[in-house]
Amino acid sequence: CNECNADTTKGKNDNGRESIMHYVTDINPDAIRIAKWTAEVNGIPLEEFHAIQCDLASKINDPVDVLIFNPPYVPTPDEEVGSNGIEASWAGGKDGRVVLDRALSDIARLLAFPHGVAYVVVVDDNYPEGLAMIMKERYEIKVIPILRRRARNEFLTILRMTPTRMFQRKE
Numbered sequence: 001c002n003e004c005n006a007d008t009t010k011g012k013n014d015n016g017r018e019s020i021m022h023y024v025t026d027i028n029p030d031a032i033r034i035a036k037w038t039a040e041v042n043g044i045p046l047e048e049f050h051a052i053q054c055d056l057a058s059k060i061n062d063p064v065d066v067l068i069f070n071p072p073y074v075p076t077p078d079e080e081v082g083s084n085g086i087e088a089s090w091a092g093g094k095d096g097r098v099v100l101d102r103a104l105s106d107i108a109r110l111l112a113f114p115h116g117v118a119y120v121v122v123v124d125d126n127y128p129e130g131l132a133m134i135m136k137e138r139y140e141i142k143v144i145p146i147l148r149r150r151a152r153n154e155f156l157t158i159l160r161m162t163p164t165r166m167f168q169r170k171e
Contacts, residue, residue, distance in 0.1 A: 023060050024051045027082070028089075056103050063112035070121045071099045096126045104131075108139035111163045118161040119146075123154050131159070140164045 022044060024035040032051045039049040052059050057067075072081070072089060073096040080091035081098045092098055100122070107118050122128045132143035140163065147158040 020048060021062075022049045023057075023064070024049075025054050025057055025060065026051075027053065027055055029053055056099075057106045057110055060110060062110075063116065064110045065112050065116055067107060067110055067116070067118040069103060069107065069118060071103060072096075073100065073121065073123050073126055075125050092126070096123060097131075100126060100131070101134075104134060104139070107161060108135070108141055108163070108167050111141070111161070111167065113163045113166040116163055118159075120159045120161060122157050122159055124157075125154075128157055128159060135161060139167065 022039065024032070024039075026032055026035070032053045035051045036049070039051070040046075071092065073092045074090040075096040076087070076091040076093060078093040078098060080087045081093040082088055083091065092100065100120070107120070110116070111118060122131065128143075128145065135141040135143045142162050142164055143159050145157050146160045149156050
């Protein structure tokens with residue numbers, strides 16, 4: 001799955017509680033179907049949940065408060081990236097960064113300033129230090145690792161990304 005989840009606060013709903021818009025994107029139609037089912041069984045109101053079949057976050061335009069991104073991060077041959085087989089769910093291409101690198105500008109574009117935050121899953125093979133440098137130099141986004149866990153034969157790291165300035169959106 002090439003999934004991106006984003007939430008943004010949109011004021012009060014009819015019941016007087018804060019309304020949160022949930023966006024889920026994936027290129028896989030089965031992942032979209034499962035996301036809708038999961039939202040339904042967990043009582044997320046339909047008007048607050050949008051599951052969108054698309055590439056990365058290309059169809060989300062509103063700034064988001066929280067973005068969660070679990071890209072395909074396993075280093076593989078580039079031709080496996082975006083295929084129709086199951087390998088597309090993990091195939092990250094060279095250094096496991098093909099999909100992740102494409103998403104960096106979307107992350108920068110979507111994070112609300114000053115309180116927006118993205119949580120991104122990476123492995124050591126993705127060179128997270130280099131990723132942090134790119135985000136700082138290109139987008140003035142601060143990146144810090146907040147969690148590291150061993151999962152069988154790999155170490156997963158959650159990176160926390162926060163904007164240090166308002167992103168300049170192109171008209």
